[in-house]
Amino acid sequence: MSGRLPGRRFREVQLLIGATLVVLVAVAVALLEGVLALAQGLEEEARRRAVLAAELLAGPRAGFAPPPASGVVGGVTFVDGRAVESWGEGGPEGAPWWPWPSRQAWERGGRAAAGPVRLGDAHVVVAYRPGGGGRVVRTVVAAPLAAVAQRWRWLGGSLALLVAGGGGVLAWLLISRALAPYRELLAEASRVVRGPGGVAEDRFLVEAFRTTIQRLETSERALRQRAEDLAVLSAGLAHELRNALATVTGYLRLLAGAKEEERREYLAVASQEAANLSQLLERFLTLTQPHTLRPVAVRLEEVVQDAVRRVCTVFPQVPFVVEGGGVELTADPMALSVAVENLLRNAAEASASNATPVEVKTQVQGATVRLVVEDRGPGVSADVAERLFVPFASTKPSGGLGLALARRMARLHGGDVRYEHRDGGGARFVLELPGREGA
Secondary structure: OOOOOOOHHHHHHHHHHHHHHHHHHHHHHHHHHHHHHHHHHHHHHHHHHHHHHHHHHHOOOOOOOOOHHHOEEEEEEEEOOEEEEEEEOOOOOOOOOOOOOOHHHHHHOOOOOEEEEEEOOEEEEEEEEEOOOOEEEEEEEEOHHHHHHHHHHHHHHHHHHHHHHHHHHHHHHHHHHHOHHHHHHHHHHHHHOOOOOOOOHHHHHHHHHHHHHHHHHHHHHHHHHHHHHHHHHHHHHHHHHHHHHHHHHHHHHHOOOOOHHHHHHHHHHHHHHHHHHHHHHHHHHHHHOOOOOOOEEEEHHHHHHHHHHHHHHHOOOOOEEEEOOOOEEEEOHHHHHHHHHHHHHHHHHHHOOOOOOEEEEEEEEOOEEEEEEEEOOOOOOHHHHOOOOOOOOOOOOOOOOHHHHHHHHHHHOOOEEEEEEOOOOOEEEEEEEEOOOOO
């Protein structure tokens, strides 16, 4: 499972928020630049009018009165630094170069107009124009819109800061707080389904949900099938137990009035039934228990020889002919031994009545290992062949569990067991398993 959560959608959200912030800041900056341009235009216009009025007042037409529309609100005429004439709101008369400290400062400033500066409660622009004979004229022009522009300048800067700060807070809240449950959901989904790499989170969640539902449905079907199989197995086991107990009970009842020789016969039959019942229970437990395979390298002929020795102790009259060798595969030795022994036992039961040989062949076909077991018994009828691997479908002493158990062990290894008709009578069972890994 990947320890890293997919982050495509988070990156997209971050980029979207970042782009939004950039747009908002750009709008605020454009607004601020417009306000600044307006303020500068108004200030330049006020300076131009102040300089023009000063030139007119200091020129040959001295004493010229500017019209009210020009915005000139006052002026002062200085001669050798003393105010000799003033009108309107001309500014302080005791400072001949206000707002500059001296004429030298005014000249260093390029002889430009000053302002806007405050004069009382108003904002004005101040201009000077020297004349002949130590005469200097100061003109004062009102600049009311310049003050408004300055306020908008501060407002625009504050707005830009507010947009940037508010956008940052919004981004933090959205990503860190609003998307926190989404991230937790992704973490839980990644515990169930392997992370899909660069796939977007919403698609990942859909796939995780779909995969989880499919797993639940598969698990539910498996559990339902398992319950049905256990029900069939339980019913079959109960039937076999009832028959075996009835046989044992019947012979025990006959002991009371039986002769010595009959007693020995009855006890032998009851003992055999008890032994068969014990084997039946062991096979039933093996069939129903879950198995965890521990595969290792196994030589098939060694497993076959061990199984032959065990089966011969029960069926000493049945000869076994083993062919082939040098076959290796990767398998669980115990599970493989169970499958092989049950196939050999099934063939021995079919051959026990006439003591015909059982042929066992080990083969390799491509990547598949085959174990072929043939007997010359009575064979298998068509109706029985359809139910060969169903537990308790047979009337053999093993209770019909051997073939079912062999097939289950084979399928745990990724293989199978199947029945084939044998020419000349009898039956052929083939165990197929994957070959040894890396061979």
